[in-house]
Amino acid sequence: MxxxxxxxxxxxxAAVAAAQPAICLPPFLPPYPAAGRLLVIGAGKASAEMARVAEAHYDRPLEGLVVTRYGHAVPCAGIEVVEAAHPVPDAAGAAAAARMLQMVQGLHPQDRVLCLISGGGSALLALPAPGVSLEEKQAINRALLRSGATISEINCLRRHLSAIKGGRLGAACAPAQLVTLLISDVPGDTPCDIASGPTVADASTCADALALLERTGISVSDTIRTGLGTGRLESVKPGDPRLAGNTVHLVATPxxxxxxxxxxxxxxxxxxxxxxxxxxxxxxxxxxxxxxxxxxxxxxxxxxxxxxxxxxxxxxxxxxxxxxxxxxxxxxxxxxxxxxxxxxxxxxxxxxxxxxxxxxxxxxxxxxxxxxxxxxxxxxxxxxxxxxxxxxxxxxxxxxxxxxxxxxxxxxxxxxxxxxxxxxxxx
Missing domain, CATH: 3.40.1480.10 (MOFRL domain)
Structure with missing residues (x-):
């Protein structure tokens, strides 16, 4: 050369080094709760490394689950690391997402959830909404990737066809304290677009998702089209009390x-x-x-x-x-x-x-x-x-x-x- x-x-x-979790994550890690649990969840290509950095930061064992891309896992002591497919989701990611939703049930106000999110989480944390099959989501995802749509447009539809994204995972954590740490991979660093925003509110609507389908000509089932048309598949909106008081930090950006x-x-x-x-x-x-x-x-x-x-x-x-x-x-x-x-x-x-x-x-x-x-x-x-x-x-x-x-x-x-x-x- x-x-x-x-x-x-x-x-x-140098650009990659500046975004390494070991460099950017520790200043944003919250204190261990005085009386409750600290549960770690997350998804994305950096989530396993983020989990490892979190484990090194605290002076006691951690528990939880993160999902990363095949080949991107690193060993963690107490936090389980699951590998799944990207950019087209697979059954491993869907199963991990279902387990994660179950894991955050029954938490208390004194508990704290630390959510570690990075790019790639949209496909890795894929749990179809009721009435939507994994096969349908896979086909739609392939069509979106071929369509030339922007990542913001793609993630709008992903949020509305999901049982976990678009703020739904965050809502499920209530009434626990929720801290979301984000490594941004999207233009504009908009939190709801990073991994399709599993723990943050979403201002986009079912109508926006339908408009994307019309513009791209992507074919979907009548169940999906009806769910979007009636608002049954609407995401969690700004002002939802279940997300009140949640903390979100961008720890690394383009x-x-x-x-x-x-x-x-x-x-x-x-x-x-x-x-x-x-x-x-x-x-x-x-x-x-x-x-x-x-x-x-x-x-x-x-x-x-x-x-x-x-x-x-x-x-x-x-x-x-x-x-x-x-x-x-x-x-x-x-x-x-x-x-x-x-x-x-x-x-x-x-x-x-x-x-x-x-x-x-x-x-x-x-x-x-x-x-x-x-x-x-x-x-x-x-x-x-x-x-x-x-x-x-x-x-x-x-x-x-x-x-x-x-x-x-x-x-x-x-x-x-x-x-x-x-x-x-x-x-």
Whole structure:
């Protein structure tokens, strides 16, 4: 790797490190209740690591249950860790969610529930609402992932088809004290969108969920459509007395991760510009916009001068085509589209990756490109544009050996994009 590649990888590592539970969680852990129990529950790709940090923090044994993605578990002493499927839920996650709801029954005002939530919890903590089958939820989830809907739109429907999300788990904890600690993986850091908000109130409505179904054309059963139409599947709303006095803290955010990465680049003498931590849209379209900004910097020194680094986060979307052979991956799709839009522009390098270590359906965090990426690919007989159209960017970067493979990072603060723009070389 050249110097730009090394710096981009160091920035990504700094972003992930800033969101590690061992760093961000302890300042927010509440005291052990004086007279009651402390019960730990949670879900998400970071939940097992969060549970382990909680156990190390307290001077007495803890009990509870958290659900994480297959391969993301860590050993805990008293808190049970269950692994389940992501991004499409499975029976293991549904069973764990049912047990968690049962676990919080019968608590008292002197008890405290510590809920540890991170990205991925929507699929991992999947308990269908009455009248909705797990198979239906799986089919709807697959359709949503292919639809190009935003994560906020997807989670709106998830909340309304759930027996545990949309504040229902929080309501079940009453009258115990409830403390929810969140590692945000969603644009805007809205608590009800992080793992679809199992312990927080939800202002969205059944009508909003129905509107999404109409817009995307996703087919659902008459039972679901009737349940949404009549309001039977409504979530827990702001002002519900069962959630009164509950405490919610964001312990790690995409913005904090980007700021940690910026420190790395500034130490190398680069000016750093954070373009936003909540950028959404079709990955290919976001790539074209970013490429336009890069060209303006290179040609006009506007809005910034090179050398500089552009950082951004958020969650783009990928619309999988019916004929596509690939597995998607919004970060690698962005990166391949970005490379095609620049067509070998000198002095520009980029890295795009998911901070949880998994981009799309591949156990790959992301990849990196440089000015010679397309030329090297074509010399190997690859067709970059055809592979983009087939949603096969993972195969593209695997062939070039420029994938970023981290394994489970045990945190999740969403997408990370770094673009390094050096001065144009002399002609």
């Amino acid at each position: 050249d110097q730009a590649d090394q710096m981009m990888c160091a920035m990504f590592e 913005q904090a991760a980007l700021e940690a990465a910026a420190l790395q680049a500034r130490a190398q003498g680069y000016a750093v510009h954070i373009l936003g931590d909540a950028i959404e849209g079709e990955a290919r379209e976001v790539a074209r916009v970013m490429a336009g900004i890069v060209r303006q910097i290179r040609r006009r020194a506007q809005p910034f001068e090179a050398p500089c680094v552009l950082l951004s986060g958020g969650e783009t979307t990928v619309r999988l085509t019916g004929s596509g052979m690939g597995t998607g991956g919004r970060n690698v799709e962005f990166l391949l589209a970005f490379a095609l839009a620049l067509e070998g522009l000198a002095g520009v390098h980029a890295l795009a990756a998911d901070t949880d270590g998994v981009d799309g359906l591949a156990e790959v965090a992301g990849a990196r490109i440089g000015p010679r990426t397309l030329a090297q690919a074509r010399a190997q007989g690859l067709d970059p544009r055809a592979m983009l159209e087939a949603n096969d960017a993972h195969s593209f970067f695997a062939a070039l050996g420029t994938q970023l493979i981290t394994g489970p990072t045990r945190t999740n603060v969403n997408d990370f994009r770094a673009i390094v723009i050096d001065p144009a070389p002399p002609c």
